[in-house]
Amino acid sequence: MKQSSIVVIDLGGTKINVGLYRNGCIEKSFIQLFDASQGVQDSLLFIKACIEQVLAEDTIAIAIGVPGIVDVKTGIVFGAVNIASWSQVSLKQDLQALLSLPVYVNNDVNCFVKGEHLKLRGEGIEDMVGLCLGTGLGSGLVLQNNLHTGVNGCAGEIGSFEYRKGVLEDYCSGKFFTEHYQECGAVLAEKSRAGDELALDAFRQFGLHLSVAVKHLLMIIDPQLIVIGGSVANSYDLFIESVWKNLADFPYQNMVSKLTIEKSRDEHSALLGAAHLYLESLRDC
Numbered sequence: 001m002k003q004s005s006i007v008v009i010d011l012g013g014t015k016i017n018v019g020l021y022r023n024g025c026i027e028k029s030f031i032q033l034f035d036a037s038q039g040v041q042d043s044l045l046f047i048k049a050c051i052e053q054v055l056a057e058d059t060i061a062i063a064i065g066v067p068g069i070v071d072v073k074t075g076i077v078f079g080a081v082n083i084a085s086w087s088q089v090s091l092k093q094d095l096q097a098l099l100s101l102p103v104y105v106n107n108d109v110n111c112f113v114k115g116e117h118l119k120l121r122g123e124g125i126e127d128m129v130g131l132c133l134g135t136g137l138g139s140g141l142v143l144q145n146n147l148h149t150g151v152n153g154c155a156g157e158i159g160s161f162e163y164r165k166g167v168l169e170d171y172c173s174g175k176f177f178t179e180h181y182q183e184c185g186a187v188l189a190e191k192s193r194a195g196d197e198l199a200l201d202a203f204r205q206f207g208l209h210l211s212v213a214v215k216h217l218l219m220i221i222d223p224q225l226i227v228i229g230g231s232v233a234n235s236y237d238l239f240i241e242s243v244w245k246n247l248a249d250f251p252y253q254n255m256v257s258k259l260t261i262e263k264s265r266d267e268h269s270a271l272l273g274a275a276h277l278y279l280e281s282l283r284d285c
Protein backbone atom coordinates (compact mmCIF):
# COMPACT_ATOMS: atom_id res chain seq x y z
CA MET A 1 0.00 0.00 0.00
CA LYS A 2 1.24 3.46 -0.86
CA GLN A 3 2.44 5.45 2.15
CA SER A 4 0.46 8.58 2.99
CA SER A 5 0.33 11.22 5.70
CA ILE A 6 -2.24 13.53 7.31
CA VAL A 7 -1.55 16.98 8.72
CA VAL A 8 -3.22 17.07 12.14
CA ILE A 9 -4.04 20.16 14.20
CA ASP A 10 -5.24 20.89 17.72
CA LEU A 11 -6.37 24.53 17.87
CA GLY A 12 -6.88 26.17 21.26
CA GLY A 13 -7.69 29.61 22.56
CA THR A 14 -4.02 30.49 23.09
CA LYS A 15 -1.94 28.02 21.08
CA ILE A 16 -1.94 25.65 18.13
CA ASN A 17 -0.38 22.19 18.01
CA VAL A 18 0.39 20.99 14.48
CA GLY A 19 1.77 17.60 13.53
CA LEU A 20 2.19 15.02 10.79
CA TYR A 21 0.49 11.64 11.18
CA ARG A 22 1.93 8.69 9.28
CA ASN A 23 1.95 4.91 9.83
CA GLY A 24 -0.20 5.11 12.96
CA CYS A 25 1.80 7.71 14.87
CA ILE A 26 2.64 11.40 15.08
CA GLU A 27 6.03 11.69 13.38
CA LYS A 28 6.71 15.33 14.14
CA SER A 29 4.90 18.29 15.65
CA PHE A 30 5.32 21.83 16.94
CA ILE A 31 3.38 24.17 19.21
CA GLN A 32 2.99 27.86 18.46
CA LEU A 33 1.11 30.69 20.17
CA PHE A 34 -2.23 31.55 18.57
CA ASP A 35 -3.69 35.07 18.66
CA ALA A 36 -7.39 34.45 19.23
CA SER A 37 -8.20 38.14 18.73
CA GLN A 38 -7.47 37.92 15.00
CA GLY A 39 -10.21 38.23 12.43
CA VAL A 40 -11.39 35.16 10.54
CA GLN A 41 -9.26 35.70 7.42
CA ASP A 42 -6.07 36.42 9.35
CA SER A 43 -6.56 33.38 11.56
CA LEU A 44 -7.15 31.17 8.52
CA LEU A 45 -3.97 32.43 6.88
CA PHE A 46 -2.09 31.78 10.13
CA ILE A 47 -3.40 28.18 10.25
CA LYS A 48 -2.46 27.74 6.58
CA ALA A 49 1.10 28.90 7.29
CA CYS A 50 1.37 26.44 10.21
CA ILE A 51 0.11 23.59 8.03
CA GLU A 52 2.66 24.38 5.35
CA GLN A 53 5.48 23.90 7.86
CA VAL A 54 4.74 20.16 8.11
CA LEU A 55 3.03 19.49 4.78
CA ALA A 56 4.62 16.55 2.95
CA GLU A 57 4.48 15.27 -0.62
CA ASP A 58 2.40 12.29 0.51
CA THR A 59 -0.12 14.34 2.54
CA ILE A 60 -3.66 13.32 1.58
CA ALA A 61 -5.72 15.45 4.00
CA ILE A 62 -5.86 17.85 6.93
CA ALA A 63 -7.68 16.93 10.16
CA ILE A 64 -8.28 19.69 12.69
CA GLY A 65 -9.85 19.85 16.14
CA VAL A 66 -11.27 23.22 17.21
CA PRO A 67 -12.77 24.54 20.48
CA GLY A 68 -16.40 24.95 19.51
CA ILE A 69 -19.54 23.25 18.27
CA VAL A 70 -18.87 21.61 14.91
CA ASP A 71 -21.17 20.35 12.21
CA VAL A 72 -18.85 17.54 11.16
CA LYS A 73 -20.60 16.92 7.84
CA THR A 74 -20.27 20.50 6.63
CA GLY A 75 -17.18 21.45 8.63
CA ILE A 76 -18.85 24.60 9.94
CA VAL A 77 -17.72 25.81 13.36
CA PHE A 78 -20.28 27.59 15.55
CA GLY A 79 -19.30 29.87 18.41
CA ALA A 80 -15.68 28.81 18.84
CA VAL A 81 -14.74 29.12 22.49
CA ASN A 82 -12.47 32.12 23.19
CA ILE A 83 -12.03 32.96 19.47
CA ALA A 84 -14.20 36.04 19.22
CA SER A 85 -14.45 36.31 15.43
CA TRP A 86 -15.44 32.66 14.93
CA SER A 87 -19.18 32.93 15.52
CA GLN A 88 -19.79 30.85 12.38
CA VAL A 89 -16.88 29.79 10.19
CA SER A 90 -16.99 27.43 7.21
CA LEU A 91 -13.61 26.05 8.22
CA LYS A 92 -13.64 22.97 6.01
CA GLN A 93 -14.59 24.90 2.88
CA ASP A 94 -12.22 27.79 3.60
CA LEU A 95 -9.15 25.65 4.32
CA GLN A 96 -9.84 23.40 1.33
CA ALA A 97 -9.88 26.49 -0.88
CA LEU A 98 -6.58 27.70 0.59
CA LEU A 99 -4.73 24.37 0.47
CA SER A 100 -6.44 22.27 -2.22
CA LEU A 101 -6.63 19.24 0.10
CA PRO A 102 -9.56 17.49 1.82
CA VAL A 103 -10.21 18.92 5.30
CA TYR A 104 -11.89 17.18 8.24
CA VAL A 105 -13.10 19.25 11.23
CA ASN A 106 -14.27 18.10 14.67
CA ASN A 107 -14.37 19.42 18.21
CA ASP A 108 -10.95 19.50 19.87
CA VAL A 109 -11.98 17.53 22.96
CA ASN A 110 -13.72 14.91 20.83
CA CYS A 111 -10.34 14.45 19.13
CA PHE A 112 -8.63 14.34 22.53
CA VAL A 113 -10.89 11.67 24.03
CA LYS A 114 -10.71 9.63 20.80
CA GLY A 115 -6.92 9.66 20.99
CA GLU A 116 -6.93 8.73 24.67
CA HIS A 117 -9.35 5.84 24.07
CA LEU A 118 -7.22 4.49 21.22
CA LYS A 119 -4.33 4.03 23.66
CA LEU A 120 -6.56 2.02 26.03
CA ARG A 121 -7.57 -0.68 23.55
CA GLY A 122 -7.60 -4.04 25.27
CA GLU A 123 -7.95 -2.57 28.77
CA GLY A 124 -11.74 -2.92 28.99
CA ILE A 125 -12.49 0.82 29.09
CA GLU A 126 -15.80 1.21 27.26
CA ASP A 127 -17.16 4.40 28.86
CA MET A 128 -14.88 7.35 29.48
CA VAL A 129 -14.72 11.14 29.50
CA GLY A 130 -11.95 13.42 28.30
CA LEU A 131 -11.83 16.72 30.19
CA CYS A 132 -9.66 19.51 28.82
CA LEU A 133 -8.95 22.27 31.32
CA GLY A 134 -7.35 25.21 29.56
CA THR A 135 -8.63 28.55 28.33
CA GLY A 136 -12.05 26.95 28.71
CA LEU A 137 -13.57 23.69 29.94
CA GLY A 138 -14.27 21.09 27.27
CA SER A 139 -15.39 17.49 27.51
CA GLY A 140 -15.68 14.59 25.10
CA LEU A 141 -17.45 11.27 25.57
CA VAL A 142 -16.75 7.69 24.56
CA LEU A 143 -19.74 5.44 25.28
CA GLN A 144 -19.64 1.71 24.59
CA ASN A 145 -16.34 2.22 22.75
CA ASN A 146 -17.76 4.84 20.37
CA LEU A 147 -17.32 8.61 20.33
CA HIS A 148 -20.66 10.11 21.34
CA THR A 149 -21.39 13.63 20.06
CA GLY A 150 -25.19 13.80 20.11
CA VAL A 151 -27.52 15.00 17.37
CA ASN A 152 -26.03 18.51 17.24
CA GLY A 153 -22.46 17.71 18.24
CA CYS A 154 -22.93 19.22 21.72
CA ALA A 155 -22.93 16.10 23.92
CA GLY A 156 -20.78 16.41 27.01
CA GLU A 157 -20.42 20.20 27.02
CA ILE A 158 -20.93 20.56 30.77
CA GLY A 159 -18.89 23.77 30.89
CA SER A 160 -22.05 25.74 30.03
CA PHE A 161 -24.03 24.50 33.05
CA GLU A 162 -25.06 27.36 35.34
CA TYR A 163 -22.93 27.46 38.47
CA ARG A 164 -22.56 30.07 41.21
CA LYS A 165 -22.21 33.50 39.56
CA GLY A 166 -21.63 32.13 36.07
CA VAL A 167 -21.13 28.74 34.48
CA LEU A 168 -18.92 25.77 35.34
CA GLU A 169 -16.30 26.81 32.81
CA ASP A 170 -15.68 30.02 34.79
CA TYR A 171 -14.56 27.93 37.77
CA CYS A 172 -13.02 24.86 36.07
CA SER A 173 -10.58 26.45 33.64
CA GLY A 174 -7.69 28.90 33.61
CA LYS A 175 -10.26 31.70 33.93
CA PHE A 176 -10.75 30.81 37.58
CA PHE A 177 -7.22 31.76 38.56
CA THR A 178 -7.03 35.02 36.62
CA GLU A 179 -10.47 36.20 37.70
CA HIS A 180 -10.31 35.21 41.37
CA TYR A 181 -6.57 35.42 42.11
CA GLN A 182 -5.39 37.88 39.43
CA GLU A 183 -2.59 35.54 38.34
CA CYS A 184 -2.37 32.78 35.75
CA GLY A 185 -2.47 29.16 36.86
CA ALA A 186 1.15 28.53 35.90
CA VAL A 187 2.41 31.29 38.22
CA LEU A 188 0.17 30.10 41.04
CA ALA A 189 1.45 26.56 40.53
CA GLU A 190 5.03 27.75 41.00
CA LYS A 191 4.04 29.57 44.16
CA SER A 192 2.15 26.52 45.42
CA ARG A 193 5.16 24.27 45.00
CA ALA A 194 7.18 26.86 46.93
CA GLY A 195 4.70 26.59 49.80
CA ASP A 196 2.66 29.78 49.29
CA GLU A 197 -0.54 29.19 51.26
CA LEU A 198 -2.78 31.48 49.20
CA ALA A 199 -1.68 29.72 46.01
CA LEU A 200 -2.19 26.30 47.59
CA ASP A 201 -5.71 27.36 48.59
CA ALA A 202 -6.39 28.48 45.00
CA PHE A 203 -5.87 24.90 43.82
CA ARG A 204 -7.90 23.48 46.71
CA GLN A 205 -10.78 25.73 45.63
CA PHE A 206 -10.25 24.76 42.00
CA GLY A 207 -10.50 21.09 43.01
CA LEU A 208 -13.75 21.79 44.82
CA HIS A 209 -15.27 23.35 41.71
CA LEU A 210 -13.94 20.60 39.46
CA SER A 211 -15.54 18.01 41.73
CA VAL A 212 -18.91 19.56 40.83
CA ALA A 213 -18.19 18.91 37.15
CA VAL A 214 -17.22 15.34 38.00
CA LYS A 215 -20.47 14.86 39.93
CA HIS A 216 -22.46 15.97 36.88
CA LEU A 217 -20.55 13.48 34.75
CA LEU A 218 -21.12 10.68 37.25
CA MET A 219 -24.86 11.25 37.26
CA ILE A 220 -25.17 11.67 33.49
CA ILE A 221 -22.55 9.29 32.09
CA ASP A 222 -21.37 7.08 34.98
CA PRO A 223 -17.95 6.61 33.32
CA GLN A 224 -15.19 4.20 34.24
CA LEU A 225 -12.48 6.76 33.56
CA ILE A 226 -12.00 10.52 33.34
CA VAL A 227 -8.78 11.65 31.65
CA ILE A 228 -7.73 15.24 32.23
CA GLY A 229 -5.79 17.23 29.64
CA GLY A 230 -5.20 20.87 28.79
CA SER A 231 -2.75 23.37 30.24
CA VAL A 232 -4.25 23.27 33.76
CA ALA A 233 -3.55 19.52 33.85
CA ASN A 234 0.10 20.48 34.42
CA SER A 235 -1.04 21.30 37.97
CA TYR A 236 -2.94 18.01 38.39
CA ASP A 237 -0.98 17.11 41.53
CA LEU A 238 -2.07 20.36 43.18
CA PHE A 239 -5.83 19.93 42.80
CA ILE A 240 -6.64 16.21 42.48
CA GLU A 241 -6.64 15.55 46.24
CA SER A 242 -9.24 18.29 46.65
CA VAL A 243 -11.36 16.74 43.87
CA TRP A 244 -11.49 13.38 45.64
CA LYS A 245 -12.10 15.02 49.03
CA ASN A 246 -15.10 16.90 47.67
CA LEU A 247 -16.55 13.76 46.07
CA ALA A 248 -17.04 12.34 49.58
CA ASP A 249 -20.57 13.80 49.76
CA PHE A 250 -21.68 12.28 46.44
CA PRO A 251 -24.80 10.22 47.23
CA TYR A 252 -23.69 7.06 45.39
CA GLN A 253 -20.25 6.22 46.74
CA ASN A 254 -20.16 2.88 44.90
CA MET A 255 -19.90 4.92 41.68
CA VAL A 256 -17.07 7.00 43.12
CA SER A 257 -15.20 3.87 44.25
CA LYS A 258 -15.22 2.48 40.72
CA LEU A 259 -14.14 5.74 39.07
CA THR A 260 -10.59 6.42 37.92
CA ILE A 261 -9.39 9.99 37.32
CA GLU A 262 -5.98 10.44 35.76
CA LYS A 263 -3.89 12.98 33.93
CA SER A 264 -3.20 12.49 30.23
CA ARG A 265 0.33 11.28 29.61
CA ASP A 266 0.45 12.12 25.90
CA GLU A 267 0.61 15.65 24.48
CA HIS A 268 -0.40 14.25 21.07
CA SER A 269 -3.73 12.61 22.00
CA ALA A 270 -5.82 15.22 20.17
CA LEU A 271 -3.63 14.96 17.07
CA LEU A 272 -3.87 11.18 17.04
CA GLY A 273 -7.63 11.33 17.57
CA ALA A 274 -8.12 13.82 14.74
CA ALA A 275 -6.31 11.54 12.31
CA HIS A 276 -8.34 8.47 13.29
CA LEU A 277 -11.64 10.34 13.17
CA TYR A 278 -10.81 11.47 9.64
CA LEU A 279 -9.94 7.91 8.59
CA GLU A 280 -13.17 6.61 10.16
CA SER A 281 -15.13 9.25 8.24
CA LEU A 282 -13.78 7.77 4.99
CA ARG A 283 -15.00 4.31 5.96
CA ASP A 284 -18.44 5.71 6.79
CA CYS A 285 -18.86 7.28 3.33
